[in-house]
Amino acid sequence: MGKPSVYKQELTGGRSRERRVVISDFVNYRVPVRPETCREALDLAETLLPVTPGVTRAVVLVTDPAQLALWRSLLTGTEPTSAAPVVLRRPDHRSLRGWAQRINMFHTEDRLDRLYELMGGWPLLVGRAYHLHEELGNPDEVLRRLADLHADRAEARAFAEATGVYADPLLVSGYRALNDEFKDDLFDLEGAVTAIALKIDDEDEAGWTVNCLDALQVFDREDTQLRLEPVLRECVALNG
Known part of the structure; x- marks a missing residue:
């Protein structure tokens, strides 16, 4: 749903025994979406219910790091709400093979x-690999082009910015604190919060930072342990 009037109409619409999903994609709007607009969409989803009995309705709001104010309340659970964040995970080695x-x-x-x-x-980068293969038809040349990312400062910076790590100064500080403390070693969530809290002198903000970085997929998981994902870590390091 794009226009607010259509969104509101669809929130209350539906026929009896109908199952509906209303999707509002704030990432692909033509103009940047103000944080209060996204917050209002969430509030409306909770308050504007279907007028016809028997309608089952879910609402999906697609957001990106431009909506960190909303992320904070959802990821930390500081506000009473029925909304639940759903984080899109990076493909692992197994799913990449299937792709x-x-x-x-x-x-x-x-x-x-x-x-x-x-x-x-x-x-x-998965999308880049696909398009390069379509263009070149040579998998080894595609791999060589992808490797160039790790040596090109501008390319590395553009990729790191696209992940959202630079969306807020607190995220950058937190990420660098983890890199300084652990480098490519394993750590746990408690250790991550402690490392960032020592850097910014605020344990509550450190907890939020770890939650947000986790949502941005900057960690690889090994059982209950975490590690900074190597590609992003290398690209951030390339830019100091």
């Missing part, structure tokens, strides 16, 4: 291993 099989590209195990090493499962 490569579906599109009939990067067939060999060594290429798949190298592909994951260079992309880390980041959707932006």
Whole structure:
């Protein structure tokens, strides 16, 4: 739903025994969306209910780091709301293999291993790999082009910014605190909060920062332990 009037109409619409999903995508609006607009959409979803009995209705709001004010309340649970954040996860090595099989590209195990090493499962880079393969038709040349990202400062900065790590100064400070403390070593959530709290001298803000960085997918998980995802870590380090 785009226009607020249409959105409100769809929130209350529906026929008896109908199951409906109303989607409002704030990421792909033609103009930047103000935080209060997204917050209002959430409030309306909770207050404007279907007028016809028997209608089952869900609402999906698609947001990005431009809506960090809304993320804060949802990720930290500081406000009473029925809304629940759903974080889109980066593909892992196994799902990347399934993707490569579906599109009939990067067939060999060594290429798949190298592909994951260079992309880390980041959707932006997965899309780049696909389009490069369509353009070049040579998987080894695609891998070479992807490797250039790790050496080109401007490309690395653009990628890091696209992940959302630079969306707020607190996120950048928190990320760098984790990198300074742990580098490529494993750590847990408590250790992450402590490392950032020591940097910014605020434990509550450190907890929020870790939650937000986790939502941005900057961590790889190994059981209950975390590690900074290598591709992003290398790109951030390239820009100091």
